[in-house]
Amino acid sequence: MIRRLCILGIGLIGGSLALALKQSGGVGEIVGYEQDSVRRSKALALGIVDRIESSLEEALKDADVVVLAVPLSAMEVLFQEMASSLKLGTVVTDVGSVKDSVVTAARARLGDNITYFVPGHPIAGAEKNGPEAATADLFFLHKVILTPLSENCASAVKVVRAMWRQVGAEVIETSASYHDKMLAGTSHLPHVLAYALVDLLTNLGETQEIFQFAAGGFRDFSRTASSDPIVWRDICLANREPLLDLLEQFRAELHRISEAILYSDEAKLVEIFTRAKAARDAHYKV
């Protein structure tokens, strides 16, 4: 049970965490911090938080746990601004989609409070955003990855782990760099591919004309291209090295497939497609 929780940023993720913790009875009071006045009003009107502050100092006062649920590009400034108001011993965590860059920023800005900063990333989301998109079941049966630091004290990790379990999530622990490499493959690269494909199609002709030839497979494939461009710009830049590395490997893989098509290398095409199908079918039913 967290007595007082402070959530910095009341969007889809911050708002959903607040709703989920309230519903599960896992928290006493939830204080929100939000710079956007429209979101402040919505967060209160929707009953997402008990109190909302536009002053970071006010928001942090007497918090037991602080969750940074802001875009990646806002993390470092926020660490810097909060460092002076943060009581030593307050547990801090974040929900950023990239971990190495957040860890670097936290180490640079949090001083001794780094002991209580446990980096986290809930593998959940939606193409919608804002507090109005928040739902209490967003994390239920979803994975949350924590990447504890060598500096962390065990009790801080325990508090963050318990918070996510309280809302029905499955908590996994790994290193920040392993997280970033895996997520580059399962999330960041697929998003880039979907954006790149739809962008390419807009150059082929009238999109309305093109999309009438599209089936359900294309709708599914391109769904992630409806995600927030700013959020994904931030993720691409924050996870630059692993993503660039994979992009290069992916372009090489496409080159191999192109050569196989060009030279009618039937066996090579079947080999690649079969390996991919087997790997996917082993994990997903549909």
Add this chain to the structure above:
Amino acid sequence: MIRRLCILGIGLIGGSLALALKQSGGVGEIVGYEQDSVRRSKALALGIVDRIESSLEEALKDADVVVLAVPLSAMEVLFQEMASSLKLGTVVTDVGSVKDSVVTAARARLGDNITYFVPGHPIAGAEKNGPEAATADLFFLHKVILTPLSENCASAVKVVRAMWRQVGAEVIETSASYHDKMLAGTSHLPHVLAYALVDLLTNLGETQEIFQFAAGGFRDFSRTASSDPIVWRDICLANREPLLDLLEQFRAELHRISEAILYSDEAKLVEIFTRAKAARDAHYKV
């Protein structure tokens, strides 16, 4: 109303067309032709066809309309084998995912019967296949693209159009080469990208380990990688030029995005992602 329909190949598409036409009362008798004995038994047991033949000549006898629902790589041989048994005036159509290669094969093999061959492609399918996957509603509210030939007589086109409308499909007409270019973008390239991505991930490490980091977006994105490798080998090779051209353009687009990430060109990333999001959001709600 088609008095006697002959469907060559009773898999997902051929079987679904048979079920849909039966259910709608748009056909008198349905005769199936299938080389696979297991499929022959299933097609009869599932009530998909009224009669099933392993002899092409028997199957074609007195048919008013013939539908080729076989893999692309089987089309040309079938055109050749059927040419001698085909009564002049019998309307023929196909369901191939690529049209130029089918048209070339038909022109080479059908002789005078080319007047009655109306190429077609229902934009519907599933990752499953075989007669057991067939459903009567597969084409309902789906698009069917016909690519009539300059040689076609108008009445043949009318018969094929009416057949698809009978099962609830929306019929669009375009040229074979335009169809192939559009489908390369909305279907063939996305399939290749999904196969390539999953194959690449299998090289990153243990797939079970990797997939636990995957969210719903990845499940959607990779769904087409569960498609039949043989079918997709055939499609890639049959639509070689448009697909290779797009693959090259796509690799160039990825290179542009990689450069933007490398040089932190925030504006370029936002520009590409925003254009893609706008195009997709204009067409799809989710």
